[in-house]
Amino acid sequence: MRTSPPSTPAIRGRWRRIGSAALGTAALVLAGLGTAAHAGATPMATAKVASSKATWAATPCATPHKAGELACNSFRVTGGLTAFQKHQAQVTGVTPKSADASTPSGYGPSNLQSAYGLTSAAASNGSGETIAIVDAYDDPNAAADLATYRSYYGLSACTVANGCFKKVSQTGSTTSLPSADSGWAEEISLDLDMASAICPKCNILLVEAKSATMANLGTAVNEAVILGAKYVSNSYGGSESSSDTSYDSSYFNHTGVAITVSAGDEGYGAEYPAASKYVTAVGGTALSTSSTTRGWTETVWNTSSSEGTGSGCSSYDAKPTWQTDTGCTKRTIADVAAVADPATGVSVYDSYGITAGWYTFGGTSASAPIIAGVYALGGTPSSGSYPAKFPYNSAGTSALNDVTSGSNGSCSSSYLCTAKSGYDGPTGWGTPEGVAAFTG
Template identity: 75%
Template sequence: MRTSRSPHTSGRWRRAGSTAVATSALVLAGLGTAVHATAATPDHVSAKAVATAVAKAHVQYESACDATPKKGYAACNALRVTGGTTAFMEKQAALKGMTAKTLKPNASSASPTGYGPSDLQSAYGLTSASASNGSGETIAIVDAYDDPNAAADLATYRSYYGLPACTTANGCFKKVSQTGSTTSLPTADSGWAGEISLDLDMVSAIAPNAKILLVEASSSSMANLGKAVNEAVTLGAKFVSNSYGGSESSSDTSYDSSYFNHPGVAITVSAGDEGYGAEYPAASKYVTAVGGTKLSTSSTSRGWTESVWKTSSTEGTGSGCSSYDAKPSWQTDTGCTKRMIADVSAVADPATGVSVYDSYGSDGTGWNTYGGTSASSPIIASVYALAGTPGSSDYPAQYPYEDTTALNDVTSGNNGTCSTSYFCTAKSGYDGPTGLGTPAGLGAFTG
């Protein structure tokens, strides 16, 4: 998720940076290209080789919306690697005794090269966690503007990975405007389309039997995005993912009550992709703020290892102590007297990114590898859906705090410099960049 750094009373809301590695991507939630891997793949590549590969990767921000967003709006920036090789690509090529293929700017892949459904399910203990795979639940995705190819691209992704068809015809997929209309949709936008594809594909990967509701706001203003959240809840979604954000402002508490106070609904929000710093609506006390990690295969019993996602001083997962939002009762860290970001986390590093299919991107279409907390937010919303419908009066953001043993504690890495160490540096137990950790099954997401 990428977000505006100017107050959202004075800046357009950005999609939670989608980072795409050498394929089409948006500045929403980092998208990036990588070779398909499995948990059983041994880790044969040295840290030096991985670091070298990361250094070779060229990350570029593309914006299909305003370069300098207007006040009160989220910016439209997707992060993607447009040249060189990523650490993930370098590693997977080495495991196969091959040389990693250099990525060409604006190039899309003919086949997926990032993590797919089986990888993500393995990494987060979901392979046999829910026999229903989300059946009977509706997961909503809130984004701005229209992706005219959303249904077709979703079908391509699901077909490739052998997932059940999810179409309008079979009642699995529905696309509406912020007013609930299926015919009067917002203006199409190639910048936000990549974000939409990322969100839909991550829901498919984690909860393949769930229904998917895409609610498209008429613009990227907080008012319209907020109305889209309310519409998603009105239409029955108990799980709502938001991959956008902006700098905090004094208006946040009013936005909380107007758009995010929905007991009985698990609302997830990307923590941001610009490194250390609190953002909204991740700072809302009513939502689950989702940070980002670097996810790699390993020789551990889990088969995977994670650290804080940080690509550079200006790119990495968001975190921080809110300046405006009150601390929810279940959050007990003592260094921040107000709301602390994040609560939990999932993969977001574009160098170890997820595969996404998008045919309406601003440049380069086809298979992409994305990253950013725009990937981690829909992943966590979908894990909530696997865990079952929340209690009608519950705020599901509380659930992980009630069972921290069902999370993978992330203890290494940082997303910047801060005066209170855990605000920006991972440690045992709670920390800002990764919260309480990443899913290890469904226990931490069940009321």
């Protein structure tokens, strides 16, 4: 369900939605989905699985507080069964409760590492690297919720006390923080948990902007770089404007730093800062288990004409030298992709502003920190490099999973909105298969 869009042209509005998506048939293999208790379970082909599809709603921060603010790109599942739950039901014969916050109902670290060929790298890489998460407003429970997530999944503690986690304002202050906001707190939990899931050994720096304007969020990006982060994740966006090229030079032109940005959640159409030529624009997929050698399959995330991964041509940003597609004279979105469909979403623990518990989230807000984590596993980018170029060096190789099915809308150059072999708009060059495509 969608209400009428706001009239403000400067902001590409996000409105409350509830949707469902067709799920791929889960293979009756674990593919990393089971807990230790499930590892020896016998697949039950006759298991009774609830037929209700997952339903979800945009998080509150997906609607800007006021004109001039950007929106987060996330959804929270509110009912039905996710792909993860349906798979577990098929494996164990036990149908889980719908929208039950007592246990995780989405993909966890082992699932995501398996899907993207990162199991070995996640176990050994990332020590000493810092992933920065840039969001607006304060999440008072960020450290506690992160601790709960990591403890549940057996990840090492990442706390203020042990130096792994740090939360600061856009000026770098640890005490003078922005006002709290429950909607953005959900986004923050999603981002922190995805960075942890992909790079468990990385340090995490949360930089909170005092509001969701580009000026404040951009200042937070700069602060993250000043504080030493070589990987900066941004899960927000809005309409393009003629000011974007100045924002590029003021906030995103950081050589030797991998800056990831979610491509958007409203289907075909360009957003900023995903359109910046200096960032890695991250599209979204639906991720399901399969009987393939990989054990997973992906298609373009598209729930409806108004909900799905973003892609398209920038109206203002010049095309980076490493992009050679011909459908856009300027910058093309996206570069790579990762899971974003809420129906095949990820587990997140959150307690601020909602009932404390486990939730399943989707949106390209999930895919941006996932890719930031992959960059971190790949190692520190070389001085003077633009890491947004790295996946293009591996284009068409086994270092990326080529997504070849699905679309996110209608467009004049079909590859800009429809997946195909090789480069396409919704998923770029594909999803990670290890870290090789994300190193210099």
